[in-house]
Amino acid sequence: MTKINMKTPLVEIDGDEMTRVLWEVIKEKLLSPFIELKTEYYDLGLSNRDNTNDEVTVQSAHAIKKYGVGVKCATITANTARQKEYNLKHLHPSPNATIRAILDGTVFRKPISVNRIKPSVITWKAPIVIGRHAYGDVYKAAEMEIDGPGKVEMVYTKSDGTERRVKIADFEGSGIVQGMHNYDESIKSFARACFLYAINEKIPLWFATKDTISKTYDGRFKAIFEEIYETEFKEKCAAAGIEYFYTLIDDAVARVVKSEGGFLWACKNYDGDVQSDMIASAAGSLAMMTSVLVSPSGVFEYEAAHGTVQQHYYRWQKGEKTSTNPAALIFAWSGALSKRAELDGLSDLTDFARRLEKAVLSTIEDGIMTGDLAKLSDPPPVKVLNSWEFIDEISSRL
Numbered sequence: 001m002t003k004i005n006m007k008t009p010l011v012e013i014d015g016d017e018m019t020r021v022l023w024e025v026i027k028e029k030l031l032s033p034f035i036e037l038k039t040e041y042y043d044l045g046l047s048n049r050d051n052t053n054d055e056v057t058v059q060s061a062h063a064i065k066k067y068g069v070g071v072k073c074a075t076i077t078a079n080t081a082r083q084k085e086y087n088l089k090h091l092h093p094s095p096n097a098t099i100r101a102i103l104d105g106t107v108f109r110k111p112i113s114v115n116r117i118k119p120s121v122i123t124w125k126a127p128i129v130i131g132r133h134a135y136g137d138v139y140k141a142a143e144m145e146i147d148g149p150g151k152v153e154m155v156y157t158k159s160d161g162t163e164r165r166v167k168i169a170d171f172e173g174s175g176i177v178q179g180m181h182n183y184d185e186s187i188k189s190f191a192r193a194c195f196l197y198a199i200n201e202k203i204p205l206w207f208a209t210k211d212t213i214s215k216t217y218d219g220r221f222k223a224i225f226e227e228i229y230e231t232e233f234k235e236k237c238a239a240a241g242i243e244y245f246y247t248l249i250d251d252a253v254a255r256v257v258k259s260e261g262g263f264l265w266a267c268k269n270y271d272g273d274v275q276s277d278m279i280a281s282a283a284g285s286l287a288m289m290t291s292v293l294v295s296p297s298g299v300f301e302y303e304a305a306h307g308t309v310q311q312h313y314y315r316w317q318k319g320e321k322t323s324t325n326p327a328a329l330i331f332a333w334s335g336a337l338s339k340r341a342e343l344d345g346l347s348d349l350t351d352f353a354r355r356l357e358k359a360v361l362s363t364i365e366d367g368i369m370t371g372d373l374a375k376l377s378d379p380p381p382v383k384v385l386n387s388w389e390f391i392d393e394i395s396s397r398l
């Protein structure tokens with residue numbers, strides 16, 4: 001069989017633990033036999049990040065900027081327990097945060113729907129996609145402990161030297177304060193990314209904030225979305241037959257649970273962090289959720305929404321063939337390959353990516369699945385396989 005050729009390298013970002021183990025198997029069994037894989041490889045395994053003083057993370061983000069498309073394995077965000085475990089010299093920030101800070105943009109998370117796995121919310125008929133703003137707010141906040149009585153103020157020193165102040169609170173005892181920010185430019189690109197995604201997928205766009213309480217901060221998000229809609233997307237939305245809908249975040253949460261699904265829910269950074277886990281688990285499983293970062297500069301990073309599946313890794317190290325679900329990792333590859341194919345005009349690669357996804361879905365729909373899905377399958381599974389057997393089954397269908 002002749003293999004499919006690629007034009008431009010895909011930026012491949014390796015990671016940690018169980019997902020690193022499966023990454024290799026996916027490449028060996030599902031990709032390399034069919035594609036002459038052309039990747040630029042970055043090892044973001046924790047030890048290599050530590051050895052390179054996290055330079056490798058920064059380099060991988062710049063490589064995505066250069067080539068346009070990256071695919072990323074899950075990575076450990078180090079904490080003190082991990083520092084001991086891996087004997088680390090430093091504690092670096094989360095690689096995802098570092099990469100997102102360089103690429104900016106919006107993370108879209110979409111459940112992978114299969115017939116046998118029914119959402120716990122029975123009204124949901126189509127997937128709900130989360131569009132999470134990936135910059136600022138509480139993730140870039142300055143915080144301070146207040147250790148006794150005193151006044152806390154926010155001060156803005158303009159570049160011309162003039163000052164503006166607002167009082168945050170008078171403390172009578174100890175407490176805490178936090179200062180958050182966001183930039184109009186980042187909010188605008190978040191809004192644009194969401195409108196483009198919704199129009200591309202032909203699904204309605206919902207956006208919600210707490211602008212009744214946070215009149216200035218959340219009010220700005222609401223106003224920018226409205227302005228971008230009115231000036232850039234109103235006609236395009238009408239042409240695509242989709243609606244832009246704004247409401248309060250509490251109203252949105254209530255409506256989402258009663259909805260039929262099938263829309264993009266644009267969320268501020270924290271709302272998106274929390275609500276994407278709610279959507280993933282209500283839709284079935286964290287292992288059945290895809291994730292793509294769309295940057296305003298027009299570059300894309302694909303990954304699985306779950307972490308490194310640490311506990312499975314420890315069991316694998318003891319010799320167990322775990323039943324870890326590789327679906328989201330495979331969809332990260334198919335998503336990235338498909339985007340590469342689109343940009344390079346490679347119809348055979350587009351076709352391969354589609355077949356790869358079909359092979360995963362048909363395997364699960366035929367009742368052949370990993371342990372995490374076995375508990376959710378209705379009707380019950382025909383066969384529950386370990387990850388290696390499951391990947392072999394997909395490979396045989398390919």
Ligand code: NAP
Nearest residue numbers: 074075076077286287306307308309310311324325326372
């Ligand atoms: P996790 O790796 O997502 O796993 C949490 C639990 O979810 C697992 O113990 C497992 O449940 C289930 N699970 C997740 N993915 C699965 C899969 N593919 N197949 C089957 N079950 C799956 O989260 P975590 O244990 O909280 O975090 C582990 C490490 O991942 C941490 O060091 C964290 O920093 C990192 N992390 C990385 C990313 C990223 O790179 N994008 C995201 C999140 C977390 P059972 O044990 O019940 O089987």
Ligand code: MG
Nearest residue numbers: 272273274277
């Ligand atoms: Mg989260």
